Amino acid sequence: MTINGRAVTAEVEPRTLLVHFIREQMRLTGTHVGCETGYCGACTVHLDGKAIKSCTMFAVQAEGADITTIEGVADGENLHPVQEGFWERHGLQCGFCTPGMIMSAIALLEENDRPSETEIRHGIEGNLCRCTGYHNIVRAVEYAAAKIRGDEPPPPDWERGS
Amino acid sequence: MYPRQFDYTAPASIEEALSALGEDAKVMAGGMSLIPLMKLRLFSPGLVVDIGRIPGLEGIEDTGDHIEIGALVRHATTASHPLIAENAQALATAASLTGDVQVRNRGTTCGALAHSDVAADQPAGALACGAVMVARSSNGTREIAAGDFFVDSLTSALEPNEILTSIRIPKTTPGEGSAYDKLGCRGGHSDYAVAGAAAWVRRSNGSITDARVAITGVGTKPQLAEAVGQALVGTDGSDAAIAAAAEKAVEGVTVLEDLFGSEEYKTHLAKVYVRRAVKAALTNVY
Numbered sequence: 255m256t257i258n259g260r261a262v263t264a265e266v267e268p269r270t271l272l273v274h275f276i277r278e279q280m281r282l283t284g285t286h287v288g289c290e291t292g293y294c295g296a297c298t299v300h301l302d303g304k305a306i307k308s309c310t311m312f313a314v315q316a317e318g319a320d321i322t323t324i325e326g327v328a329d330g331e332n333l334h335p336v337q338e339g340f341w342e343r344h345g346l347q348c349g350f351c352t353p354g355m356i357m358s359a360i361a362l363l364e365e366n367d368r369p370s371e372t373e374i375r376h377g378i379e380g381n382l383c384r385c386t387g388y389h390n391i392v393r394a395v396e397y398a399a400a401k402i403r404g405d406e407p408p409p410p411d412w413e414r415g416s
Numbered sequence: 417m418y419p420r421q422f423d424y425t426a427p428a429s430i431e432e433a434l435s436a437l438g439e440d441a442k443v444m445a446g447g448m449s450l451i452p453l454m455k456l457r458l459f460s461p462g463l464v465v466d467i468g469r470i471p472g473l474e475g476i477e478d479t480g481d482h483i484e485i486g487a488l489v490r491h492a493t494t495a496s497h498p499l500i501a502e503n504a505q506a507l508a509t510a511a512s513l514t515g516d517v518q519v520r521n522r523g524t525t526c527g528a529l530a531h532s533d534v535a536a537d538q539p540a541g542a543l544a545c546g547a548v549m550v551a552r553s554s555n556g557t558r559e560i561a562a563g564d565f566f567v568d569s570l571t572s573a574l575e576p577n578e579i580l581t582s583i584r585i586p587k588t589t590p591g592e593g594s595a596y597d598k599l600g601c602r603g604g605h606s607d608y609a610v611a612g613a614a615a616w617v618r619r620s621n622g623s624i625t626d627a628r629v630a631i632t633g634v635g636t637k638p639q640l641a642e643a644v645g646q647a648l649v650g651t652d653g654s655d656a657a658i659a660a661a662a663e664k665a666v667e668g669v670t671v672l673e674d675l676f677g678s679e680e681y682k683t684h685l686a687k688v689y690v691r692r693a694v695k696a697a698l699t700n701v702y
Contacts, residue, residue, distance in 0.1 A: 268424030268464065271455075290417040292452050295518060304492075304521040309417075310451045311522065314424055315468060358517060379606060380516030 255319050257282065258326030266313045273297040275313035276323060284324035284353050288382075295381030298354035299323050305361035307380070324353035327360060335401035336360050336394070343410055345394030347385035355381045359395045367402050369395070419454035426466040430473075430581060434554045436465045437577050443467055445488055448515060448523035449531040467579065476500065482584040484550075491520035491528070494538075504585045505700050506594035506614040506693070507541035513598060513605045514538060529565070530580045532572040532637065534672075535608040539566055539638035541596050543630035544614035544693075547585045551578040559584075566637040588702070591625075592618045595696030597689050598633065601676050609633035610676040611685035613641075613665070615693035617648065619701050624648045629661075629690055634682045635669040643667040644690055653698050662691040 255262060257280055264279055276299065277283050288296030290309055297309040300322040327334040336359045339345060346352045355378060362369060362377030369377060374395045375388065383391060393411060400407040427433040437443070440462035444450050453459040467473065473488040476497050483503045485494065494500055495512035507525070514537050515523060528538045529549065542549075542562045549560040551574055558578075565573050574580060588594075598605065598612025611633045618626040627648040632638040643664035651657035665686040673679045 268422055269419045269454075271418070274418075290455065292448070292519070295516070298518055301521075305518050306522050307518045310519075311447060312424070312451070314426070315447065315466060317426075361517070377517060380518045 255316050255321055257321045258323060268312060268314055270313045271309055272299070272311045272313045272316050272321075273308035275316075276308060276321070282323050282325050286350055286353055288350065288354075293382065294351070294354075295358060295378075296351050296354040298357040298381065300357060300361060303361075303364070305358050305380075322357075324356060327356065334360065334398075336363065336398040338401065339394035339396075339398035339407075340391070342407070343390050343394040343397050345386065345391045351381060351383040351385075355383065355391060359391075359398065363395070363399055363402055367399055369399060371396070417455045419451075420457060420460040422454075422461055423463045424466065425463065426469045428469060428471075430467075430470055430552060430579065431554075433465050433467050433470060433579060434552065434577070436463065437579070438463070439576055441465050441576070443530070443579055445527040446490065446523040448519050449527065449533065473581065478587075479584070481587055483587060484582050484584050485525055486582050487524065487526040487580060489525050491515065491523050491525060491538075492517075494525045495520065503588045504541065504545040504547075504594060506544045506596040506616060506697070507538060507547075507585065509596040510537035510541035510612075510614060513596070513600070516606075526580045526583060529583065530572055530574060532566050532568075532570055533608065534569045534635065534637055535601075535610075535612075535633040536638065537596065537598060537609060537612060537632065540609075540612055540614035540630040540632040541594075542583060542585075543638060543640050544594055544596070544616040544628050544697075545585050546616065546628060547583045549573075549580055550582045550584060551575075552581045553578045557581075563640050566639060568637055571637075591620050591701060592616065593697050593700035593702060595693050595700050597692045597696060599685055599689065611682055611689050613686065613689035613693040615690070615697040617653070617694065617697045617701065619653060619698065622652055624651055624653050627694070629665075629694060631665060631669070631686050631690065634666060634671050634686045636672060639669065641665050641667070641669070641686075641690060644694075648694065653694075655695070658691055658694045658698075662687045662694065665690040
C-alpha cells in the first residue's frame with residue numbers, strides 16, 4: 255500500500271487492524287486509538303480519498319490501497335487549511351480527537367467547499383469530541399472552507415461581539 | 417483490542433469464495449458489523465472470506481423491471497445513487513441514515529442486510545420496497561423474498577454455504593412511492609434505530625391500492641407490519657386513515673424492551689414512525 259505517498263510493504267497477521275499497522279509498524283502515531291469500537295473516529299484516515307475508521311478495518315483489506323494519515327496533510331512547514339483552522343479558531347482542547355476530526359473535515363471539504371453549519375455537523379458525525387462541545391470545531395471548518403475557496407474567513411467569535 | 421486469530425482469504429471470484437465457505441467460515445464485505453463483533457470476541461470465525469476484491473459486485477444496475485444492487489455497493493452509494501433515489505427512496509434514506517460518514521464509506525448494503533440486526537435501517541427499506549435477495553452457493557442461485565429473509569436477531573435465511581451476491585428491487589411505476597424515518601439511539605437520526613419504519617405505497621385515482629410497511633428496532637427482527645399495509649388499502653391516504661392504520665403497527669409483533677426504551681415507549685414510537693413514513697411515502701409518489 256501507499257501511506258502518505260510512500261510505498262510500503264509488510265507482512266502482517268490477518269487480525270492486525272489497520273490502525274495498529276499504521277501506528278506500530280509504520281510508526282505514524284498521529285492516528286489515534288480511541289474507543290476501539292468504531293464510534294469515536296479518532297482513528298480516521300483516508301483510504302483512496304475516503305474517510306474511514308482504521309480501527310474497524312484489517313490491514314490486509316488495505317493491501318494496494320492509498321492511505322493518507324494526519325502526518326500526510328501538511329505541505330512541509332505549511333499547515334493544511336483545516337489544520338490552520340483548528341489553530342486559528344481554537345478547535346481543540348486536549349487534542350485527542352483532533353487528527354481524526356481533521357481527516358473527516360478534509361474529506362467533507364473535498365466534496366463540498368461551501369458547507370452549511372448543519373452540513374459540517376453531519377460531516378463530523380462520526381467523530382466524538384469530549385472537550386469542545388464541537389462549537390469551535392465547526393468554526394475551524396468554516397475557516398478552512400473559506401481559505402480553500404480563497405475567501406476571507408469569517409471573524410472569530412471573540413471578535414464578533416455578542 | 418485484537419480479535420482472536422483467524423485464517424484469511426481474499427478470493428478473486430465468487431466461485432472461489434463459495435468453495436472456501438464452510439461451517440467455521442464467515443463472509444466479510446465492508447466488515448463494519450463483523451469486525452466490531454470479532455474485536456469484542458463475541459464472534460470468532462476460524463476463516464474470514466473477504467469478498468471485497470471480487471470484481472463485478474460493486475454496481476447498481478437497471479435490469480429492465482428491477483434495480484440490482486451488488487454485494488459490494490457501499491451505503492454511501494446506495495444513499496446517493498440516482499437509480500435508488502428514483503426507485504427505492506425508502507432504501508436510499510435508510511442507507512443515508514446508516515452508521516456515520518466513515519461507516520457509510522466502507523459498509524455495504526448487502527452486508528447490512530445479511531447481518532440482520534434487529535435495529536438496522538436498510539432491512540426495513542428492503543422490506544418495504546419489496547426487495548428480493550439473491551443468494552448463491554456452489555449448488556446454484558436462489559431468490560429469497562425480503563419477508564422471508566430476516567429470521568431473528570442477527571439471523572438471516574442465508575445458509576452457511578451461501579453468499580448474498582445482490583438484491584433486486586422492483587422498479588417504481590407511476591403512482592408508487594416509498595420513505596423511511598426513524599429515531600436514532602443517539603437522538604435525531606444518529607445511530608441504530610430505537611424505532612424506525614419504512615413504507616411503500618401505490619396510489620390510483622386518489623386511493624391507496626397497495627401498501628407495504630416495515631418496522632425496525634422494536635421487535636425480534638426487522639419485519640413487515642402487514643396489518644398496517646392491509647388497513648391502508650382502500651383508504652384515501654388522509655391523515656386520519658394513516659393514523660388509524662398506524663395503530664396496528666405492532667400487531668403480531670413481539671415488542672422487546674431494550675436500553676433505549678420500554679415496551680410501551682417502543683410501541684408508541686413504532687406507531688409514530690409508521691405514520692410519518694406512510695405520510696412521506698405518499699408525498700414521494702410520482
